[in-house]
Amino acid sequence: MTTPFFVSEQRFDFATPLPLRGGAQLADYSLAVETYGTLNAARDNAVLICHALNASHHVAGVYQDDPDRLGWWDNMVGPGKPVDTDRFFVIGVNNLGSCFGSTGPTSINPKTGRPYGSDFPVVTVEDWVDAQALLADRLGIERFAAVMGGSLGGMQALAWSVRYPKRVAHCIVIASTARLSAQNIAFNDVARQAILSDPDYHEGHYAERGVVPKRGLRVARMVGHITYLSDDDMAAKFGRALRSESLQYGFGVDFEIESYLRYQGDKFSEYFDANTYLLITKALDYFDPARDFDGCLTRALAGVEARFLIISFSTDWRFAPARSREIVRSLLDLKRSVTYAEIDAPHGHDAFLLDDLRYHRAVRAYFRRVMTQGPK
Amino acid sequence: MTTPFFVSEQRFDFATPLPLRGGAQLADYSLAVETYGTLNAARDNAVLICHALNASHHVAGVYQDDPDRLGWWDNMVGPGKPVDTDRFFVIGVNNLGSCFGSTGPTSINPKTGRPYGSDFPVVTVEDWVDAQALLADRLGIERFAAVMGGSLGGMQALAWSVRYPKRVAHCIVIASTARLSAQNIAFNDVARQAILSDPDYHEGHYAERGVVPKRGLRVARMVGHITYLSDDDMAAKFGRALRSESLQYGFGVDFEIESYLRYQGDKFSEYFDANTYLLITKALDYFDPARDFDGCLTRALAGVEARFLIISFSTDWRFAPARSREIVRSLLDLKRSVTYAEIDAPHGHDAFLLDDLRYHRAVRAYFRRVMTQGPK
Numbered sequence: 001m002t003t004p005f006f007v008s009e010q011r012f013d014f015a016t017p018l019p020l021r022g023g024a025q026l027a028d029y030s031l032a033v034e035t036y037g038t039l040n041a042a043r044d045n046a047v048l049i050c051h052a053l054n055a056s057h058h059v060a061g062v063y064q065d066d067p068d069r070l071g072w073w074d075n076m077v078g079p080g081k082p083v084d085t086d087r088f089f090v091i092g093v094n095n096l097g098s099c100f101g102s103t104g105p106t107s108i109n110p111k112t113g114r115p116y117g118s119d120f121p122v123v124t125v126e127d128w129v130d131a132q133a134l135l136a137d138r139l140g141i142e143r144f145a146a147v148m149g150g151s152l153g154g155m156q157a158l159a160w161s162v163r164y165p166k167r168v169a170h171c172i173v174i175a176s177t178a179r180l181s182a183q184n185i186a187f188n189d190v191a192r193q194a195i196l197s198d199p200d201y202h203e204g205h206y207a208e209r210g211v212v213p214k215r216g217l218r219v220a221r222m223v224g225h226i227t228y229l230s231d232d233d234m235a236a237k238f239g240r241a242l243r244s245e246s247l248q249y250g251f252g253v254d255f256e257i258e259s260y261l262r263y264q265g266d267k268f269s270e271y272f273d274a275n276t277y278l279l280i281t282k283a284l285d286y287f288d289p290a291r292d293f294d295g296c297l298t299r300a301l302a303g304v305e306a307r308f309l310i311i312s313f314s315t316d317w318r319f320a321p322a323r324s325r326e327i328v329r330s331l332l333d334l335k336r337s338v339t340y341a342e343i344d345a346p347h348g349h350d351a352f353l354l355d356d357l358r359y360h361r362a363v364r365a366y367f368r369r370v371m372t373q374g375p376k
Numbered sequence: 377m378t379t380p381f382f383v384s385e386q387r388f389d390f391a392t393p394l395p396l397r398g399g400a401q402l403a404d405y406s407l408a409v410e411t412y413g414t415l416n417a418a419r420d421n422a423v424l425i426c427h428a429l430n431a432s433h434h435v436a437g438v439y440q441d442d443p444d445r446l447g448w449w450d451n452m453v454g455p456g457k458p459v460d461t462d463r464f465f466v467i468g469v470n471n472l473g474s475c476f477g478s479t480g481p482t483s484i485n486p487k488t489g490r491p492y493g494s495d496f497p498v499v500t501v502e503d504w505v506d507a508q509a510l511l512a513d514r515l516g517i518e519r520f521a522a523v524m525g526g527s528l529g530g531m532q533a534l535a536w537s538v539r540y541p542k543r544v545a546h547c548i549v550i551a552s553t554a555r556l557s558a559q560n561i562a563f564n565d566v567a568r569q570a571i572l573s574d575p576d577y578h579e580g581h582y583a584e585r586g587v588v589p590k591r592g593l594r595v596a597r598m599v600g601h602i603t604y605l606s607d608d609d610m611a612a613k614f615g616r617a618l619r620s621e622s623l624q625y626g627f628g629v630d631f632e633i634e635s636y637l638r639y640q641g642d643k644f645s646e647y648f649d650a651n652t653y654l655l656i657t658k659a660l661d662y663f664d665p666a667r668d669f670d671g672c673l674t675r676a677l678a679g680v681e682a683r684f685l686i687i688s689f690s691t692d693w694r695f696a697p698a699r700s701r702e703i704v705r706s707l708l709d710l711k712r713s714v715t716y717a718e719i720d721a722p723h724g725h726d727a728f729l730l731d732d733l734r735y736h737r738a739v740r741a742y743f744r745r746v747m748t749q750g751p752k
Contacts, residue, residue, distance in 0.1 A: 021625075182614040185634065186610065190595060218569065234559050240671075247398075258562075288616060
């Protein structure tokens with residue numbers, strides 16, 4: 001491990017209303033941002049990192065006053081790392097609707113003077129990308145050297161390439177998909193129903209009552225967490241190992257896996273906002289660039305100009321390699337430049353966040369191209 | 377479809393205490409039972425059908441006063457069906473702890489005069505099998521021509537072959553496993569936590585308060601139901617089809633799969649008992665005949681005498697074919713007679729309940745052997 005570098009959070013306020021895909025608009029809003037490295041004089045070395053469900057703009061490094069809280073992709077982004085901040089100007093931005101700094105359900109609604117709660121409008125991947133584009137304008141970035149993300153972050157990268165084709169030189173989509181399957185949506189809806197049916201949810205205005213729908217959030221996180229891990233990895237890490245020497249014949253903890261999942265659920269319910277969870281799962285469900293093209297992804301991607309790096313992980317059953325291959329196939333049909341790596345990793349969907357030599361080597365090697373190649 | 381035949385429920389009371397694996401005992405209890413066909417003079421044509429999570433003793437046919445409620449395995453069991461009740465005397469028995477007629481949490485606890493609720497002891501697959509053996513004694517059946525079940529029912533069949541090797545001529549284990557994986561246990565614990573954290577659960581004594589933890593049961597069923605269906609089947613049946621013409625941009629129903637799952641959850645929460653759900657998921661988690669043999673299934677099965685039919689389904693990811701193959705391998709190591717069929721069916725775990733020509737043909741062909749062959 002290298003010594004973590006210090007970072008600090010910035011805040012960008014926007015006063016021009018942002019029209020949202022769902023029909024509503026946000027009158028004004030703020031984005032929480034972190035940047036790493038230096039924007040060069042040509043302003044062509046900027047890399048945008050898009051985050052997934054429970055992450056934020058805190059991509060890499062640590063805060064001076066909180067030296068233990070490492071950024072969520074610190075193994076990927078930093079000086080000398082695969083996304084090398086000695087060469088690239090890297091931007092992390094917290095998405096609208098989040099609970100980690102950008103305007104979201106926990107922010108004060110200027111109309112009421114109280115937290116938005118469930119009055120915060122439903123936001124989509126495309127809305128996030130539009131807000132990120134306005135941030136890029138503010139930072140004076142005309143075109144990103146790369147837009148990059150894993151899982152839901154990969155969907156944002158893909159949406160960038162469709163929505164702003166001239167502003168993305170390279171698009172890096174990791175452990176992602178062009179659209180959720182029925183099974184993916186089903187798991188998301190279980191999570192939502194757990195939250196919505198928690199009596200402490202109070203129609204989304206729990207904050208005003210000083211409570212949190214923790215039971216629902218806990219169950220939501222437990223079911224989500226199962227889908228992040230591979231069956232094999234769970235078997236290797238936990239198997240049927242018992243927490244104590246014998247079976248309890250009750251409903252407490254018998255197996256290590258129960259203890260682990262409940263711990264993850266408890267921890268999550270302490271820091272994550274329930275309305276944000278609902279919003280983000282909906283953004284996942286709604287994302288489907290092919291929807292307006294009779295489900296044809298190739299037609300949906302016809303206008304993209306970026307070069308692509310697509311990476312999937314063999315044991316990821318949430319967004320399996322077949323989903324990445326679908327994107328690759330459409331790009332090849334369109335004769336776009338695409339590099340595809342399918343990493344044989346045991347860790348399921350979570351692999352995109354973990355140290356894996358081959359995975360990090362593939363990203364590192366690709367970023368050497370990013371330095372020298374423009375878009376197609 | 378053939379015309380359904382009429383069946384009626386029987387009740388067998390037992391006054392000798394049943395010692396349970398968890399250390400408790402049931403002082404007295406009843407079993408709800410249905411039988412189809414006729415026990416022959418030699419008393420050697422009896423087939424025991426063991427049920428899975430949400431089923432009962434009502435295996436086949438209909439009741440005269442309820443002609444629409446077809447038994448859960450009516451496509452498998454009946455006159456001229458794969459398990460032919462013109463030749464076999466077939467027994468369906470509701471397990472202890474269930475909410476469909478046998479003694480369980482909704483029964484009156486003789487000690488208190490109130491429903492057992494969560495005071496009903498934790499029961500295991502082995503306890504069920506012991507109670508089934510006492511029922512066989514009562515019916516004058518020394519040895520079953522076959523003990524048969526799918527999913528959790530298959531575990532009971534397997535437990536029969538281990539626990540009462542001389543009383544099972546043929547053991548038929550369908551879409552099952554010799555032990556749950558960490559992932560299986562994880563999904564069960566999500567379901568349990570949804571129920572246990574429902575404020576209407578009241579430590580399991582909700583009946584006395586006139587409420588039901590419906591929200592928890594609903595979420596439990598939703599997550600369970602996802603694991604019964606294959607990803608492909610869900611994609612084919614629901615895909616990303618919308619319930620109405622456009623996206624709702626809210627937390628109501630957008631996709632057909634949401635509507636379907638919520639409906640399944642609602643329906644289930646109307647008729648199933650929450651304490652029973654907790655008990656049955658625990659019985660699933662605990663089942664592991666290899667536990668006392670350092671995890672070695674072959675040693676655990678060393679004493680079995682039955683001949684085996686094992687069937688799995690290619691798209692079952694709850695209890696995948698690899699789990700069935702593990703049982704087959706151990707039986708082959710022990711030089712036992714075993715027939716194995718891996719059916720290439722699209723319907724996931726639920727396939728064991730559905731009409732599938734090749735599957736039903738395999739069972740039908742095997743039952744011809746059951747008529748002529750004794751145990752090894």
